[in-house]
Amino acid sequence: MLEIRNLKATVEKKSILNGLNLHIKPGEVHALMGPNGSGKSTLSNILSGKKGYETSGDVFYENKNLFDLEIEERAHKGLFLAFQYPLEIPGVNNNNFLKTSLNAIRKARGEKELDAIEFLKIIKQKAKDLKFEEKNLNRQLNVGFSGGEKKKNEILQMSILQPKLSILDETDSGLDIDALKIVSDGVNSLRDESKSFLIITHYQRLLNYIKPDFVHVLKNGRIIKSGNSDLAVELENKGYEGIN
Amino acid sequence: MREKEIDKLKEYKYGFTTDIENVKSPKGLSVDTIKYISKAKNEPEWMLEWRLKAYERLKQIKEPNWQKPKYPKINYQDLYYYSAPKSSQSKPKNLEDLDPKILDTYKKLGIPLDEQKRLNGIAVDAVFDSVSVATTFKDKLNEAGVIFCSISEAIQKHPELVRKYIGSVIPITDHYFATLNSAVFTDGSFVYVPEGVKCPMELSTYFRINASQTGQFERTLIIADKNSYVSYLEGCTAPMRDENQLHAANVELVALEGAEIKYSTVQNWYPGDENGKGGIYNFVTKRGLCKGDHSKISWTQVETGSAITWKYPSCILKGDNSVGEFYSIAITNNHQKADTGTKMIHIGKNTKSKIISKGISAGFADNTYRGLVDIFPKAKNAQNFTQCDSLLMGNKCGAHTIPYIKNRNSDSNIAHEATTSKISEDQLFYCQQRGLNSEEAVSLIVNGFCKEVLQQLPMEFAVEAQKLVGISLEGSVG
């Protein structure tokens, strides 16, 4: 699904990623943990195509060079990023944004675009499953949403778009325990042998709900340790300082 | 990362020319030209006198030059003031008699004049260069007592109405371009809605400049009698030409007691090429008079075309409790320039006005909002709310907000808000990560920014306008 080899990245001469390797196979859930500023969001941005980084190394997505694809082409091919800080877009209706997004992706894949009625049926069901307040569907995109609502909105988008590779950048930060459960349910219900996840988090508690296959520790722009879910527990006890 | 190929600017879709034989007045501005126009239209004597009076005045005044966008001197002697398709000389009675090339032109523009094919419930007056070539749904409107025809026809058939109201809102002495228009105006629409009548359909006029070296000077007059309602929309396009063409229209609205006029414009004149060559000078005077108590005039404009747009659709709130509104989207891209806004003149008691302006600049463009809120001493309890938002794309364009307030009454309540923002890279990235390409993303964000104004448009046109907003900004992101 995704193979990262010796990825290095600099921004304005500051090096952020220093030779990162990661291999995610179809159906796997990987958790990536690391202290603030270790480069987690930088990695998610680079994978999803954000401009402004100088990079070297190779990234293959479904065996093709990821860097050959535009941002939206990556989205069309099933790569999804749940943003650490979802953007507000005034005047754009939340529902309409999601419909535009879904149809853009469907169109790129040669699938039939959904009309308003077909879309509404799907979105209403998903919103219900995620206990997402229906009235928020008709608000302006993320404008005035609470932190938790924004994060739930990302998960709603994910569950509508059904991506092959979902990157969740600290989706759990700032969520109360109920919201955390809902977000986890959203992820778990998508999980199958063909879909993969890269879950970036600070807290072991999310991993109680979403059982990862692998846990990696990112420090100084490199993965310094990988293991199974026990590693998350170890981290919780010892802190990042205690890991070498 | 692979460089994104910069999309070539999409062609202006309406830039074609119709190859048709024209009848033109002699070149240049003179008494003879004015007489020619008046004669060609078979006008009564009083109309000619009125034109000549305007012309006398014109000779004594100068073009204004306080506006932000400057332009090279216009040689008024090098223009044609009247150009009509030859076939229209014989005054076609119905669509079957209309020159098929003209019918075809409007079809290509997406305005089929064939009534069966028209969007439900919209009557159209089609103005081609200097003459109105067709007006649809006349019979249905007649039943309701609504008069909708070309101004030329109204001068013939309803001289009492025209004579009473023409120049009553924009006097012939008003300012250079208004005076010029009064001298040489050619055609435009006329609407009269009788007392108590809600006009049964949307009225719309579609202006098309075709001939070269020709100015378009249309004149529109709309009168809403007591307690009546009408919604009117104008659209405009022109061929792509290297020259700059002048469009100097006058639009006058009169709302009597309890009447409401909603006037919407989707202006898409040729904007010039990406280097700023060619395009229309859109110097238009639009003014509405809320003459009666409890009357209302609402202007909505979506200005995406023209090399220079220079206009201030205004409301004179004379009647007590009258209401004026101005909703505007002005988009300038490449080298386009706009200096637009409104004047709200509060004369009556308890008059209210609302101004919502959204300016979008991209490329090397320059966009100015200029507005006046003028509260007269006797306008007790006048209220105004103004909101001016500017959106910038890139860092080579400009946005300016110049709100004048003249408040001569201490009970009035005036509120002004202004913002300037940029489309952020992060917003674009977010949309693209959700599968939209960069142009779709810009279009989505800008449409969101303009939403309050787009909502004011009649439904049938809102969708078109949304698309136009996207198209006008094509090529503005790298």
Ligand SMILES: Nc1ncnc2c1ncn2[C@@H]1O[C@H](COP(=O)(O)OP(=O)(O)O)[C@@H](O)[C@H]1O
């Ligand atoms: N555009 C940028 N310009 C300068 N420094 C940046 C930029 N983006 C990220 N950084 C720096 O790179 C480091 C990693 O940031 P980030 O990837 O956001 O970390 P994390 O998500 O792990 O907290 C931080 O020190 C941050 O300040």
Ligand SMILES: [Mg+2]
């Ligand atoms: Mg981060």
